[in-house]
Amino acid sequence: MAVLRVRQGRIRKDQFRLALRPSVPELLLRYGLRYVASWWREALAVVLALLIYRRAVDALGPVGGRGLLVGLVLVVAGVPRLRAAVLGWLLGGRLRRRWAAACRACGLETTRHTVLRTPRIRRAWRGAAGWHLRITLAPGQSVDDLQQAAPRLTATLKLRELRISPNLARADRVGAVLVHREVLGRPIRADLLPPGDPGDLDRLPIGAREDGTAWLLPLRGSHVLVAGATGAGKGSVLWSTIRALAPAIRGGLVEIWACDPKGGMELAFGEPLFHRFAVDTPSIADLLADAVRVMNRRTGRLRGVSRLHKPSTDDPLIIVLVDEIASLTAYVANPKLKKQIAASLSLLLSQGRAPGVVVVGAVQDPRKEVLPLRDLFPVRIALRMTEADQADMVLGNGAHDRGARCERIPRALPGVGYVLVDGDPTPVRVRAGWLADDDIRTMAAHHTQPAAQPPTHRPATPPVRPAALPPTTAGQGWTPDLTAFPPPPVGRTRPGAPGSVQGGGKAGEEDDPTIPLRGWRSPPPPALPPAPPSIDADDGSPEAEAAWRAWEAHFPGEPG
Numbered sequence: 001m002a003v004l005r006v007r008q009g010r011i012r013k014d015q016f017r018l019a020l021r022p023s024v025p026e027l028l029l030r031y032g033l034r035y036v037a038s039w040w041r042e043a044l045a046v047v048l049a050l051l052i053y054r055r056a057v058d059a060l061g062p063v064g065g066r067g068l069l070v071g072l073v074l075v076v077a078g079v080p081r082l083r084a085a086v087l088g089w090l091l092g093g094r095l096r097r098r099w100a101a102a103c104r105a106c107g108l109e110t111t112r113h114t115v116l117r118t119p120r121i122r123r124a125w126r127g128a129a130g131w132h133l134r135i136t137l138a139p140g141q142s143v144d145d146l147q148q149a150a151p152r153l154t155a156t157l158k159l160r161e162l163r164i165s166p167n168l169a170r171a172d173r174v175g176a177v178l179v180h181r182e183v184l185g186r187p188i189r190a191d192l193l194p195p196g197d198p199g200d201l202d203r204l205p206i207g208a209r210e211d212g213t214a215w216l217l218p219l220r221g222s223h224v225l226v227a228g229a230t231g232a233g234k235g236s237v238l239w240s241t242i243r244a245l246a247p248a249i250r251g252g253l254v255e256i257w258a259c260d261p262k263g264g265m266e267l268a269f270g271e272p273l274f275h276r277f278a279v280d281t282p283s284i285a286d287l288l289a290d291a292v293r294v295m296n297r298r299t300g301r302l303r304g305v306s307r308l309h310k311p312s313t314d315d316p317l318i319i320v321l322v323d324e325i326a327s328l329t330a331y332v333a334n335p336k337l338k339k340q341i342a343a344s345l346s347l348l349l350s351q352g353r354a355p356g357v358v359v360v361g362a363v364q365d366p367r368k369e370v371l372p373l374r375d376l377f378p379v380r381i382a383l384r385m386t387e388a389d390q391a392d393m394v395l396g397n398g399a400h401d402r403g404a405r406c407e408r409i410p411r412a413l414p415g416v417g418y419v420l421v422d423g424d425p426t427p428v429r430v431r432a433g434w435l436a437d438d439d440i441r442t443m444a445a446h447h448t449q450p451a452a453q454p455p456t457h458r459p460a461t462p463p464v465r466p467a468a469l470p471p472t473t474a475g476q477g478w479t480p481d482l483t484a485f486p487p488p489p490v491g492r493t494r495p496g497a498p499g500s501v502q503g504g505g506k507a508g509e510e511d512d513p514t515i516p517l518r519g520w521r522s523p524p525p526p527a528l529p530p531a532p533p534s535i536d537a538d539d540g541s542p543e544a545e546a547a548w549r550a551w552e553a554h555f556p557g558e559p560g
């Protein structure tokens with residue numbers, strides 16, 4: 001600080017001097033003020049505690065006073081919200097000091113009116129994974145400056161991760177999450193998640209979020225894309241979704257039309273849950289063509305009546321579930337089939353949301369060349385990726401900078417990924433529930449479809465013996481009572497033998513995972529319908545109409 005001294009009212013060259021060194025009182029004042037500004041919260045807390053103690057001693061005596069103080073501390077420590085508020089208030093001061101020092105060290109300091117400024121924490125609260133901040137940028141800064149400095153700030157503040165997200169309403173404000181610990185480190189048992197409500201398909205509980213709340217997937221009126229490298233846990237997202245849908249499947253409100261282009265390796269052991277199941281390219285093409293036809297009919301029926309299909313037992317929500325969707329869009333060798341599949345998928349993705357034909361797809365490689373329809377999925381989940389730019393391909397531009405560091409998710413954490421929730425641009429870290437093979441077997445045995453359905457290919461396994469269904473009250477929060485359906489006895493039998501249901505797990509992971517159903521004789525397999533006409537042939541000609549009528553004769557329950 002420079003002090004200008006003027007003598008005799010006029011400034012002359014030899015009549016003033018600059019005091020370049022601060023005086024002792026100045027130093028005392030400066031550091032005293034800084035100390036008070038830094039520690040005033042702690043000091044205030046001590047003063048308040050002493051005041052309360054003195055008052056309590058006056059009123060209740062020394063023992064009563066101490067008891068009251070201890071009681072107060074216990075109440076604050078015992079009530080999580082109170083504890084978080086008090087700790088947040090107390091530690092917030094120290095956090096602000098550390099943050100300001102880190103910003104200075106990382107060059108995030110600007111000068112205004114000779115005052116040095118750093119991005120300022122306006123609000124801070126502690127979450128399960130670390131601190132959540134609301135920050136006001138210093139003059140002359142933008143959110144990009146903070147995002148560029150994020151790796152340096154992460155190291156300076158000794159964090160696991162730092163996520164910076166812009167505030168869409170004000171350019172000078174940003175949100176930040178200082179992640180200190182991995183809260184999704186342990187697998188989440190899907191059977192411990194809340195069961196899906198058959199009436200609420202907008203919020204399916206399929207895992208947990210980093211803040212400890214349930215990860216809810218909106219499915220009705222949407223399409224969902226799950227992207228991740230091999231072994232990233234895409235299967236667990238698909239199975240958790242099926243688990244959450246199981247009560248609705250059983251209640252007849254949802255039909256799953258499953259396609260497993262990998263020859264049934266991933267989905268085959270949930271086959272009893274599926275309304276239709278296809279494992280080879282021609283039958284998948286037929287399944288998708290049929291989904292397009294149902295969608296077109298529904299669109300015609302709903303036109304002018306409703307803008308969003310409401311699932312009912314007569315008109316269920318159809319979920320076209322595709323594992324490794326790139327096998328259908330990029331790796332099909334037959335050009336005609338490839339074209340037909342591409343046409344069906346584009347129609348379903350562009351028009352299927354409103355009439356209740358929803359696509360849920362998994363993909364390893366999210367590049368546009370592999371999945372040109374990527375942008376037609378409104379809900380996207382990015383699991384572990386191999387390259388940094390793939391997070392942006394899935395979640396949108398800038399997602400990686402805002403914290404979706406998918407390439408840094410450890411291999412040891414399958415099922416962990418990032419999603420965007422409720423239009424918030426900050427990616428939320430999530431982990432899908434994990435269903436062991438036995439859980440999938442039990443679920444498949446307990447939640448079979450209400451009625452046998454015409455399959456697109458001859459089922460590899462006989463249907464599970466049907467259990468008596470409890471009365472369902474669709475849409476009124478019915479939850480399945482699993483205790484009413486004891487699991488079938490588990491034992492060893494020849495895989496694929498009559499009277500056995502193929503077990504779960506990836507093929508080859510378990511040597512003989514089968515469930516024998518003693519005394520149960522397989523019913524004869526249902527008559528196979530003729531091959532469906534291709535959608536290219538649906539040109540309104542009498543021949544095409546006749547072909548479709550022959551095909552539809554096999555589906556008496558199909559809404560016309």
Ligand SMILES: Nc1ncnc2c1ncn2[C@@H]1O[C@H](COP(=O)(O)OP(=O)(O)OP(=O)(O)O)[C@@H](O)[C@H]1O
Nearest residue numbers: 187229230231232233234235236414415432433434
């Ligand atoms: N949510 C999860 N929690 C715990 N473990 C999981 C989870 N998801 C997957 N795993 C484990 O990771 C392994 C690989 O998962 P999964 O088969 O679902 O990956 P994927 O992405 O579908 O791989 P691929 O594309 O090769 O089929 C599983 O066998 C399982 O052991």
